[in-house]
Amino acid sequence: MEFFTISLLNGLSYGLMLFMLSSGLTLIFSMMGVLNFAHASFYMLGAYFAFALSGRIGYWSALFIAPVLVGLIGAAFEQLCLRRVHRFGNVPELLITFGLSYLVLEVVQLVWGRNVVPYGLPTQLQGPLFTLYGTQFPKSRAFIMLVAVLMLGATWLVLQRTRIGLVIQAALTHPETVQALGHNVPRVFMLVFGGGAALAALAGVVAGNTYVTEPAMAYAVGTIIFVVVVVGGMGSLAGAFLASVLIGVVQTFAVAIDTSLADLLAVVGVQVSSGNPLAQALRLTVAQVAPMLPYLLMVLILIFRPRGLMGTRED
Amino acid sequence: MTCALELRNLCKSFGRTEIIRGANLAVQPGERVAVIGPNGAGKSTLFNLISGRLAPTSGEVLLNGTRIDGRKPFEINRLGLSRSFQITNIFPRLSVFENLRCAVLWSMGHRYTFLRFLSGLHDVNARADELLAQVGLSNKRDVQAVNLTYAEQRALEIGITIAGGAQVILLDEPTAGMSTTETARFIELIRQVTEGKTLLTVEHDMGVVFGLADKIAVVVYGEVIAFDTPEAIRANARVQEAYLGSSVAEAQGGAH
Amino acid sequence: MRAFTMTATRGRWLAWGGLAAVLVAAPLVFRSSLALNMLSQMGYLIIICLSYNLLLGQGGMLSFGHAVYTGLGGYAAVAAIGYVDGHGLAFPLALMPLVGGAMGALIAVPLGYVSTKKAGTTFAMISLGIGELVVAFAIMLPDLFGGDGGMSINRTYGKPFWGISFGPQIELYYLIAVYCFVCTALMYAFTATPLGRMLNAVRDNPERAQFVGYDTQLVRWYSFIVAGFFAGIGGALATINFEIFNAADALSSMRSGAYLLFTFLGGVTFFFGPIIGAVLMVLSTVLLSELTAAWLLYLGLVFVLMIMYAPGGVASLVMMNVQMARAGKLGRFVGLYGALLLACAVLLAGASALIEMVYHMQLSAATGSEVKYLGMRLDAATGAPWLGAAAVALAGAWAVHRVGRRLAHAWGRAQEEIEAELQRGGQA
Numbered sequence: 001m002e003f004f005t006i007s008l009l010n011g012l013s014y015g016l017m018l019f020m021l022s023s024g025l026t027l028i029f030s031m032m033g034v035l036n037f038a039h040a041s042f043y044m045l046g047a048y049f050a051f052a053l054s055g056r057i058g059y060w061s062a063l064f065i066a067p068v069l070v071g072l073i074g075a076a077f078e079q080l081c082l083r084r085v086h087r088f089g090n091v092p093e094l095l096i097t098f099g100l101s102y103l104v105l106e107v108v109q110l111v112w113g114r115n116v117v118p119y120g121l122p123t124q125l126q127g128p129l130f131t132l133y134g135t136q137f138p139k140s141r142a143f144i145m146l147v148a149v150l151m152l153g154a155t156w157l158v159l160q161r162t163r164i165g166l167v168i169q170a171a172l173t174h175p176e177t178v179q180a181l182g183h184n185v186p187r188v189f190m191l192v193f194g195g196g197a198a199l200a201a202l203a204g205v206v207a208g209n210t211y212v213t214e215p216a217m218a219y220a221v222g223t224i225i226f227v228v229v230v231v232g233g234m235g236s237l238a239g240a241f242l243a244s245v246l247i248g249v250v251q252t253f254a255v256a257i258d259t260s261l262a263d264l265l266a267v268v269g270v271q272v273s274s275g276n277p278l279a280q281a282l283r284l285t286v287a288q289v290a291p292m293l294p295y296l297l298m299v300l301i302l303i304f305r306p307r308g309l310m311g312t313r314e315d
Numbered sequence: 316m317t318c319a320l321e322l323r324n325l326c327k328s329f330g331r332t333e334i335i336r337g338a339n340l341a342v343q344p345g346e347r348v349a350v351i352g353p354n355g356a357g358k359s360t361l362f363n364l365i366s367g368r369l370a371p372t373s374g375e376v377l378l379n380g381t382r383i384d385g386r387k388p389f390e391i392n393r394l395g396l397s398r399s400f401q402i403t404n405i406f407p408r409l410s411v412f413e414n415l416r417c418a419v420l421w422s423m424g425h426r427y428t429f430l431r432f433l434s435g436l437h438d439v440n441a442r443a444d445e446l447l448a449q450v451g452l453s454n455k456r457d458v459q460a461v462n463l464t465y466a467e468q469r470a471l472e473i474g475i476t477i478a479g480g481a482q483v484i485l486l487d488e489p490t491a492g493m494s495t496t497e498t499a500r501f502i503e504l505i506r507q508v509t510e511g512k513t514l515l516t517v518e519h520d521m522g523v524v525f526g527l528a529d530k531i532a533v534v535v536y537g538e539v540i541a542f543d544t545p546e547a548i549r550a551n552a553r554v555q556e557a558y559l560g561s562s563v564a565e566a567q568g569g570a571h
Numbered sequence: 572m573r574a575f576t577m578t579a580t581r582g583r584w585l586a587w588g589g590l591a592a593v594l595v596a597a598p599l600v601f602r603s604s605l606a607l608n609m610l611s612q613m614g615y616l617i618i619i620c621l622s623y624n625l626l627l628g629q630g631g632m633l634s635f636g637h638a639v640y641t642g643l644g645g646y647a648a649v650a651a652i653g654y655v656d657g658h659g660l661a662f663p664l665a666l667m668p669l670v671g672g673a674m675g676a677l678i679a680v681p682l683g684y685v686s687t688k689k690a691g692t693t694f695a696m697i698s699l700g701i702g703e704l705v706v707a708f709a710i711m712l713p714d715l716f717g718g719d720g721g722m723s724i725n726r727t728y729g730k731p732f733w734g735i736s737f738g739p740q741i742e743l744y745y746l747i748a749v750y751c752f753v754c755t756a757l758m759y760a761f762t763a764t765p766l767g768r769m770l771n772a773v774r775d776n777p778e779r780a781q782f783v784g785y786d787t788q789l790v791r792w793y794s795f796i797v798a799g800f801f802a803g804i805g806g807a808l809a810t811i812n813f814e815i816f817n818a819a820d821a822l823s824s825m826r827s828g829a830y831l832l833f834t835f836l837g838g839v840t841f842f843f844g845p846i847i848g849a850v851l852m853v854l855s856t857v858l859l860s861e862l863t864a865a866w867l868l869y870l871g872l873v874f875v876l877m878i879m880y881a882p883g884g885v886a887s888l889v890m891m892n893v894q895m896a897r898a899g900k901l902g903r904f905v906g907l908y909g910a911l912l913l914a915c916a917v918l919l920a921g922a923s924a925l926i927e928m929v930y931h932m933q934l935s936a937a938t939g940s941e942v943k944y945l946g947m948r949l950d951a952a953t954g955a956p957w958l959g960a961a962a963v964a965l966a967g968a969w970a971v972h973r974v975g976r977r978l979a980h981a982w983g984r985a986q987e988e989i990e991a992e993l994q995r996g997g998q999a
Contacts, residue, residue, distance in 0.1 A: 081879060092878050404782075
C-alpha cells in the first residue's frame with residue numbers, strides 16, 4: 001500500500017514535469033508548426049544556469065532569473081535563425097532546431113564539462129515532506145508538482161484572460177488573419193517561442209537538482225517528451241497531460257517491479273533453463289525493461305490509435 | 316439503368332454544425348452536371364464527401380451502384396472517379412510530363428513496381444504524351460510544374476484529373492481566377508477531354524454553366540433543391556428566389 | 572574534328588565512368604594507409620547516405636533512426652560470419668553484405684509499417700522513438716547482441732578465394748568499391764522506376780497522389796524497405812571493415828544524427844548530394860577531429876549556417892554554379908567569389924582563434940595558457956589575443972556581409988537575364 005502511494009506520488013511528480021515540457025512543445029508546434037527539437041536543450045540550459053547562478057545569488061533568485069535568461073536566448077534564436085528558415089518548409093525548421101540542440105550540447109560540455117555537476121537542493125527543499133509507513137516523499141518532488149501546477153495555472157490564465165493571450169490563441173490557428181487585423185504576429189511568435197523556452201528552463205531549474213544535471217539530461221528527457229506528444233496526440237494539450245501522467249506513472253512503477261516473465265512462468269510451474277535461447281529475454285525484470293516502455297507504448301498507440309489519445313489533427 | 320453517381324440522404328456535420336443536410340442526387344452516365352449555389356452552400360463539401368476527402372456523418376454515396384462513402388480517396392479513384400481541386404493540387408517539383416505520367420501509372424496497372432524503368436513503359440509514356448497534347452502543354456513538357464503560369468497549372472490539373480481514364484469526373488471551380496479569354500478556351504478544353512464521360516462541375520460563372528451543362532443541380536444550405544435542365548432551372552421559382560434572382564445572373568445567362 | 576557536344580547520354584556515361592574511375596584509381600593516387608582507411612569508410616558511407624536520402628530527399632521522410640537499419644545489418648553480418656566460421660561453411664565474405672541487406676529489409680518491414688503510418692514531423696518523432704526502442708532492446712540482451720565488449724569477427728575467415736583473403740585493407744577497399752558502385756547504380760535506377768517516381772509524387776503532394784489512385788502509405792512503406800536494404804548493406808560493410816560490432820554504438824542515435832547531418836550538408840535535392848556528404852563525413856571525423864578539439868562545434872555551426880543560407884546543401888551550390896556556367900555568365904562572379912573567399916578566411920581566422928582559445932582554456936589549461944594558432948603563439952591569459960581575434964572576426968563578418976549582399980544582387984540580376992532569354996527563346 002505504501003509502495004503504491006509513494007510510487008504514485010513520485011510518478012505524478014515526474015509526469016507533471018514531463019507535462020511542463022511537453023505543453024511548451026505542443027504550444028510551439030500548434031502555433032508555429034515547428035517541432036522544437038531544442039526544447040529539451042532549453043530544459044538543460046535552465047538547470048545549468050540555475051546551477052551557476054545559485055552559487056552566487058542563491059537558489060530562489062535563480063529560480064526566476066534562469067528561465068528569463070533562457071527565454072531571451074530562445075527569443076533571439078527565433079528572431080535570428082528560425083524566422084529565416086521558415087519559408088523553406090517544415091523539414092529545415094526542424095533541422096535548425098536539431099542543429100541548435102547540437103550546438104547547445106557542445107557549449108554546455110565546453111563550459112561545464114562532461115560529467116555530472118553538483119547542482120544541489122537548497123536547504124529548504126531537502127528532506128522528506130512526509131513519511132508514509134517508512135517511505136519518504138521528498139520535499140523536492142512535491143516542489144516540482146507545486147511549480148508545475150502554478151506554471152500551468154499561470155499559462156492558462158494568460159491564455160484565457162489576457163489580451164495577449166487572446167491574440168496568441170487566435171494566432172494558434174489563423175496567424176494570417178490575426179496579422180491582417182493589425183497584430184504583430186511575428187512578435188507574437190517570438191514571444192511564444194521565448195516563453196516556451198523559459199517554461200522548459202523552469203522545468204530544468206526544479207528538476208535539475210531533484211534528478212541529475214549532466215549533458216545527457218537533454219537527450220534523456222527529449223526523446224520521452226516526443227513520445228508524450230505522439231501518444232497524447234499532436235497539438236492536443238489535454239492529450240499531452242494525459243500522456244505525461246500516464247508515462248510518468250507507468251515508468252515509476254515499472255522501475256520498482258523486480259519480477260520477470262520467467263518468474264511468472266515459474267509460478268505456473270514452467271522453469272526456464274539457462275540453455276534456453278530465450279532465457280535472457282525471459283529473465284528480464286520489468287525494472288530492466290522500464291526504459292523501453294514509453295517507446296513500446298508509442299508503437300502500440302501508432303498501431304491501434306494512430307491519432308493519439310486525444311489527437312485531432314490528422315497528419 | 317444504374318446511375319453513374321448517386322447521393323442518398325447524404326449528411327455531414329462538423330461538430331454541431333450541419334453543413335450537408337440530406338443531399339439527394341442521381342446522375343446518369345454521360346450527363347454533364349453543373350453544381351451551383353450560393354457561397355457556403357456546401358458545394359465543395361459535397362465534392363469532398365463524394366471523392367473521399369471527407370467521410371459522411373450519414374447517408375450513402377454510390378458510384379455505378381457500388382457504395383463508396385467512407386472509403387479512402389485512392390480506393391474511390393480506382394473505382395473510376397477522379398477530381399480536380401479548387402486550389403491547384405499538382406506535384407510542384409516534378410516536370411509537367413512527370414506529373415501526367417504519375418497520374419497515368421496506376422490505371423495502366425503498374426502498381427508499386429521498382430523492377431521496370433519508366434522510360435521502358437511505352438503505353439504509359441504514349442498516354443502521357445497524348446494528354447500533354449490534349450491540354451496544350453506540349454511546349455512545356457520538361458518545365459517544373461511550380462514554374463508554370465496559373466492558367467497552365469489549371470490545365471495541368473485537368474490533365475492529371477482525366478489521365479487515369481476515370482468515367483466520372485468532378486471539377487471543382489476549374490476556371491477560378493481566369494480571365495474571360497482563358498475561361499472560354501478552358502471550357503472548350505473541358506468539353507473535349509470529358510467527351511462521353513459523366514461530368515460534375517462546381518461553377519460560379521453562369522455563362523459557363525449554361526453553356527457546358529446538360530443539367531444543373533442547385534445546392535442551397537446543404538441540400539439539392541433542384542436538379543433539372545437549364546431552362547427548367549431558370550424557370551424554377553425556388554431557385555430564382557434562392558440564387559438566380561439577380562439581374563446580373565440573368566444578363567450573364569442570357570448572353571450565352 | 573567535330574566539336575564535343577554534351578548530350579544526356581554522353582553526360583551519363585561520363586558521370587558513371589568517372590565514378591568508376593575514381594573508385595578504382597583513388598587508392599593508387601592516395602597511397603598512405605590513413606588514406607586507404609578513409610577511402611574504405613567513404614565507400615560504404617556513400618551507400619548509407621544515399622539510402623538515407625532515399626527517405627529524406629526522395630520521399631520527404633525525415634528519419635532520426637536510420638542507424639537501426641545500418642546497425643542491424645552490421646549485426647547480421649557479424650552473426651552470419653560467426654556462424655559460417657564456426658561451422659566451417661564455404662560462404663564467402665563477399666556475399667556477407669547481402670546478408671546485412673536482407674536483415675535491413677526484413678527489419679524495415681514491421682518497423683517501416685508502423686513508422687510510415689504518419690508523415691512529416693510525426694514520422695520524424697516516431698523514427699526517434701523506434702530508434703531508442705531498438706537500442707534499449709539490444710542493450711538489454713547482451714547474450715544476443717554482444718554487450719559492452721561487442722562481437723568481433725575475423726574477416727579473413729575461411730580459405731582465400733583466388734588469393735584474396737580480405738586481410739589487407741586494399742582488398743577490402745575494392746570489395747567496398749564494387750558494392751559502392753553497384754548500390755549507387757541500383758539506387759539511381761530506383762529513382763527511374765514507377766515506385767521511385769511515385770515516392771517523389773508522394774513527397775510533393777501526398778493528397779494528389781491519393782487522388783491518382785495510389786495508397787501513399789504503401790508507397791512510403793515499400794520505399795522504406797528498399798532504403799532499409801541498402802542501409803543494411805552499408806552497415807554490414809562498416810562492421811566488416813572494423814571487424815567488430817558494438818550494439819550501443821552501431822545503433823545509437825548519435826550515428827543516426829550524423830547520417831542526417833552529413834547527408835543534409837551534402838545536399839538532399841540532388842542525387843549525388845549524399846555522395847558529397849559521405850566524403851565530408853569521413854574528412855570531418857578523421858581529419859578535422861585531429862586538427863582541433865572544437866570540431867563538433869564547427870560542424871554544428873556549419874550545419875546551422877547551411878540550413879539558413881543554403882538549404883540545398885553543397886550539391887545545390889555546385890549545381891547553381893553549373894547552371895550559371897552553362898548560361899555563360901559564371902565569369903562575372905570570379906572577382907566577387909574571390910572577395911567572398913577572402914572575407915570568409917578573415918572571419919574564420921578571427922572566430923576560430925577565439926574558439927580555439929576558449930577550448931584550450933577549458934580543456935587543456937593545465938598545459939599553460941599558450942595556444943598555438945596558425946604558426947603564432949597566443950597567450951590566452953592576456954587580453955590582447957582576445958581583443959585582436961574579436962576584431963578580426965568582426966571585420967571578417969562585416970566584409971562577408973557586404974560582399975555577400977553584392978554577390979546576391981549580381982546573382983539575382985544574372986538570374987533575371989537568364990529568365991528573360993528563356994522567355995524570348997520560348998516565344999521565338
